Amino acid sequence: MGIELGLPVALKGTGMYVPEKVLTNDDLEKMVDTSNEWITTRTGIRERRISENELTSEIAARAGLAALKAAGMSADDIDMIIVGTNSPDTLFPGVGPKVQHLLGASRAGAFDVQAGCTGCIYALATAAAG
CATH class of the missing domain: 3.40.47.10 (Thiolase/Chalcone synthase)
Structure with missing residues (x-):
């Protein structure tokens, strides 16, 4: 079972933007009961970007x-x-x-x-x- 595709779709270009503020797993350890190791082994996430005004x-x-x-x-x-x-x-x-x-x-x-x-x-x- 899959998705039936009707029209050709192509990615002609890719772009990215990330906010400047970084929130690391170490930062999260100070806010909630977690650890860098726990987050990284389960999600692979080491940091995330935080937007305060965007x-x-x-x-x-x-x-x-x-x-x-x-x-x-x-x-x-x-x-x-x-x-x-x-x-x-x-x-x-x-x-x-x-x-x-x-x-x-x-x-x-x-x-x-x-x-x-x-x-x-x-x-x-x-x-x-x-």
């Missing part, structure tokens, strides 16, 4: 701009923006339309997919399903 849509738009640059494309080349997140800025509107606005992708449709850590996979499958 919204999810702003972070996603920065990564989107980097992806567009890497692909040699412009916002006008985007047909659809599908954002996979479980931490939206607000309940409504979704992050996708905000990213659409921040990128200046006025021709693109935009919506969110909430599927936890697998959101990116479901976003790709949704795009491929047409």
